[in-house]
Amino acid sequence: MRDFADLCYDLERALDDRDRHEALLRYWQHADSLDRMWSLWLLLDHRPPRRASAQEVMEWVSEWTGYPDWLLAESREVASDVAETAALLVVGASPTYTCTLHEWLDLLLALQLKDPDRSARVLEAWQEMDAQERYWFNRLLLGTYRSKLSVTTLVRALAAHTGRPAYTLWYRLLGDWSPAETDWQTLLLERRAADQWQRPLGLILPQRWTSAGPPEVPSAWRVDWWRGEHQVELQWRAGNLNLWSASGAWWNPHFPELLTLADHLPESVVLQAELLPFRAGHFLPPQRLAERLAKKPRKKNREACPVLLLLTDLLEYRGEDWRSRPLSERWATLQTLFAHPTLPDGIVLAEALPASSTAEIQRLHREASAASARGLVLRSRGAAYGEMQYYWPLPDRELLATLLYLTRDERNPARFKQLSFGVWKGETLITICKCNYEPEASEYDALLAFVSDHTIERFGPVVSVKAQLVFRLAYRDLQPSRRRKSGLELIEPRILRWEKAASTTDVPQIRELLRGLVGS
């Protein structure tokens, strides 16, 4: 348990995924296999039911320490919560460092709320721990333990630790198991016949189209809208339906509504598809799906963002790898397989755009925005899967905006890391975006000189300055936002340059932005 407490502390204090990765490997290296199982269970954000209330815990602390209530209350004020108060007040114990994580969990799971000896058991357990260990134990006891570790990080570290492929670990970890009923070997290491069926082929995403204009021989290309970030591999093999993200994450738990599609699929296929947030005939803003993926796969979150599965390619059919066949053949087969007029709701075959001339492709590219697309995807009809496929994005839009705030780097407070910009809303300036700032040294010095003379206010790491400097920004797109005061969000904004000749009178009104007047 001591090691697990250290792990929790390390994970909480980690600055990046590499720190988390190292901390996990360090822990598993020394933990026994039962502890490793329980650590997986806890890191996946499971927890035992609450076994004591905050009030009870404080009563037990009072019993142990003999301190008057006012002194306990003063201590509680200084500590961050009851788990910490109790952890720090129960001193004089003699930590043995011998009790393991699984022993503590056995104890917690066996504690009955009606057990009259509950306090005695907890007090006894406390005595064997040091403060750090007691803190995490108390969080488990009070039901306030939470794991914020991403499953991707966990799987990656586990793959490094076990040597097993990440895809196997994904569906085994997120499947239905409990540490009491299975062991490390069975859950993770044992090879199963199904593994080979569940292995993803891996998606190859298109590359950026670098020419300025459309392809010269339009008939050689299939053209689709380029919409979003969420490409998936849909496997239907040997009675197993699996959904993999382009980065290799197992998405079955996130999209239970798609698993019922199995009934409508032809036998044994692997498809590439695009997941699009879609409701009542309209596409929702793409980041709604990212938000859904970041949340727990609960019904409420599912219903807030229904998805449409847009089939775009056929990778495997009847156990045969089709990736080396030309796109035209793959597509024709896909079309016949899904020609059935009654495809269920939520699944659609991508329709090729009518693009028989370069002028037509050019026009489609210009109109992508109106179709809620970010550009076009061009795929060579004669190419094998993954070859000669490109995305042709809409050009970035540009905008002049004035500098309003600067934010200091938390780890290096002498540096300004981000700048916030504003545009006019009537007679006042309103913030529209925040961009990372990595300038040349000379420009940075000039900016610092400006800031020191024009600071209006400081609040924490943020400095507000007189609106005077104008920067040229680029952004991919904009969309309405309820969370922002300006009512809109710039997608992927970045600083192009400091426009030293421009003044705030050159900065546009926000309504011009909304109308799309500026920035094309």
Next chain:
Amino acid sequence: MALLEFRPVGIYCPPADVYIDPTRKVSRAVITHGHSDHARRGMDAYLCTDLAEPTLRHRLGPKVRTQSLTYGQTIDLNGVKLSFHPAGHILGSAQVRLEYRGEVAVITGDYKLDDDGLSTPFEPLACQHFVTETTFALPLYHWPPQTEVYAAINDWWRRNQEMGKVSILMGYSLGKSQRILKHLVADIGPIFCHPSIEAVNEIVRQQGFELPPSRPLEPQLQREDFHGAMIIAPPGALRGEWLDRIEPFTTGACSGWSLTRQPKFAPKADRHFVLSDHADWAGLNRAVQLTGAEHIYVTHGFTEVFHRWLEGRGHQVSSVA
């Protein structure tokens, strides 16, 4: 009590006409230790321990008038016998013992009961009047064994080194930094100290105390010099270009405040080590008990808590500023 008066300027001893750790200009100041909230500029004359004198002169300037006593040596000031006794807080820190017509008062300054291996360990003194600090006077504050903390610091350094990161430890330049340095395992890698710390290190070495080798941070140092290094610096001292040069780095804080999850000292540090130069709850209680004092004066810290607590245990207590 005729021996002590608690004035806004500081603790005053009327028969001896001296102030202890005064906050504003007085003619004769008795200084418990060199931290800036105890030893201030502008006094006509300073009295301190011989071990504290060099750092005091370093901090206040070479022109100050100082006089020093060894621990236990007595000086007579208008019939008041004044002597310094080890407080264990930092090197040269002292409790001030005053004796006048059979009355004894002890003013602790800052103190801790643990032996940190550098400052002379705390010496309990019998007295009637005991003026104690209360920085950590809450039962939450219970220090882990120092050896564990030193081991954790060295492990952390090794681990950072393996990950290609420079370690930066933050602690006050006088006292805490030398204590950290003293317990670093010098074999792990190069040790750099902020110039304000290195200056004190030099004084401490000249006084005959051994510290592992350290180098001052100097402008000509380049990125490669910091490979696998440990840097000791006061919080906030390293910024801007310095940090750019040291990147990638990770920061640690050494303080008693590090015990709780929302520490007051260097709250943004990546890692916290509980290492305090003040007495914890048990230490404060033990110190009070060892003096056998009738009257306890609490100051500086959780005064109200300690006041109420000691009263509840039958002591006569006053809170003093």
